[in-house]
Amino acid sequence: MDFAFDARTEELRGKLLAFMDEDVYPAEAVAHEQRARLTSPWETPAVVEELKAEARRQGLWNLFLPDSEYGAGLTNLQYAPLAEIMGRSPQLAPTVTNCAAPDTGNMEVLTQFGDEQQRKQWLEPLLAGEIRSAFAMTEPDVASSDATNITTHIERDGDEYVVTGRKWYISGAMHPDCKIFIVMGKTDPEGSDIRRQQSMILVPRDTPGVTIERAMQVFGYEDHYHGGHAEVIFDHARVPASNLIGEEGGGFAIAQARLGPGRIHHCMRLIGMAERAIELMCRRAVSRTAFGKALAQQGVVHNWIADARVTVEQLRLLVLKTAWLMDTVGNRGAHTEIQSIKIATPRAVVDILDRAIQLHGAGGVSQDFPLAELYAGARTLMIADGPDEVHQRSLARRELKRYV
The missing domain is CATH 1.10.540.10 (Acyl-CoA dehydrogenase/oxidase, N-terminal domain)
Structure with a gap:
């Protein structure tokens, strides 16, 4: 390496x-x-x-x-x-x-x-930044950490598919330029293979039957720049059969292909968030005095900054190793490492941001510094793209297989 x-x-x-x-x-x-x-x-x-x-x-x-x-x-x-x-x-x-995200994963x-028509109609304007998009997978009524629970129904009716379901925390859906949803639902809900029940389909936002029910907040933030998050109702929304992505039953595999790069991209950005937090900690520490000496002279502050630097260097090496493996042996060959960074990076960066907020006092939770919003984003990534516990379960089972 x-x-x-x-x-x-x-x-x-x-x-x-x-x-x-x-x-x-x-x-x-x-x-x-x-x-x-x-x-x-x-x-x-x-x-x-x-x-x-x-x-x-x-x-x-x-x-x-x-x-x-x-x-x-x-x-x-x-x-x-x-x-x-x-x-x-x-x-x-x-x-x-x-x-x-979510445009990156959708592209x-x-x-x-x-297919050629789908790329012409939707990929090209996304690449040009002319439109935005959303990925509709998570549902409020089931534990979506297990994607086989998804209840949204995609039913074939002649030359059309009819999409019916309720989604929430659909990132990007509030943006006025969001023109297309990639929706995951079940085309074969009674199929014997639970990983072949799901499909993905393109649903234009202006399709009759598609309703943006409400905006969803994240720790009180609306995440404007990413187009917000929404609860979306699909009430017998009809789209051409040609809007199906790939084949019927291929949705689960497409989701896994999409989420692998998405997880490492999140971890890469998280390291940048941690670096920003360390910079802000150091600037604050040398500019503020408490109890007769600069914060930079307080032993506990030394510990926070030193631990943050060690943690970031460790995380960066693990992320780089994961990236290298994805490039050389593919996502499947890097499965253990992808799960490892997904578990380790958000929780470690949340801890660094927490210390940075503490060092800033009231300013740390205010809008005058980016720390509170960074914290909300990092904490959310312990849930997004599969909660940590799901990855821990999978990773532990893979380790145990060698001993059973």
């Missing part, structure tokens, strides 16, 4: 770091101020569109997509340090570079499993 950055990664890192310093970080406060003046919380601040244009101009666009026909053609190992940098401003940087699905 050689984790040295190659020439292309170094070039993109340099451009991205400069873009962050010169454009993204200064725009955080501007975006916040502009959003406060918008008539709808889901409208896009003007500065976001300006940043998107600049990112495209600099070639910092669709960096996540390994397919060189559609994206930057980077390997997971090449993309990892770039996603980490974007994670330092997770509300802005992924969005303005067209590297934000990967369409690239790998979509």
Whole structure:
């Protein structure tokens, strides 16, 4: 394993770091101020569109997509340090570079499993940043950590499919530019193979029978930049049979293919969030005095900063190893490592952010620093893409198999 950055990664890192310093970080406060003046919380601040244009101009666009026909053609190992940098401003940087979930995963699905017409109609405008999308999998009435529980029904009726079900926490669905849902539901609910009951289908947002019921908050935040999260009702929504992605019964396999890269992308960005927290901790520690000496001279603060640095270095190596394995032996060959980083990274970054918030006192929970929102995002990732306990169960069973 050689984790040295190659020439292309170094070039993109340099451009991205400069873009962050010169454009993204200064725009955080501007975006916040502009959003406060918008008539709808889901409208896009003007500065976001300006940043998107600049990112495209600099070639910092669709960096996540390994397919060189559609994206930057980077390997997971090449993309990892770039996603980490974007994670330092997770509300802005992924969005303005067209590297934000859920669009990234949806573009990967369409690239790998979509047919020519589906890619023409939906993938191309997504790649251009002209529209947004949502991935409708999680349901409020069942434990969606077990995807076989999903109850949304996709029923064939002649040349159409009829979609009926209730979804929630559908990321991106509140954004006015969200034009398409990838919906996971059951086409064969009585099938003997529970992993062949599900299918995925494209449902345009303006389809009759599709209702955005309400916006869902996350720890009180509405996650505007990613298009929010919504509860969505599909009430006998009819779409052409050609909107099916892949084959009937292929939904579970498509979901697994989608979630593997998604999990490592989240972990890459989480490391960037931790780096931002360490920077803020250090700046706070050297600028504040308590009980007669600088916070930077307090022993407990030394411990927090040192432990955070050690943790980040460990996590980064594990994420890089996982990226390397995904590139060399595929997602299946990296299954143990993907689950390991999904378990380890969010909980460790939550702890680092918690210490950073503590060091900032009241400011840490305020809107004047990004820490509270970063904490909410990191804590949510202990649930998203499969809760930690599901990955622990799977990982432990794989370990135990060698001894049974």
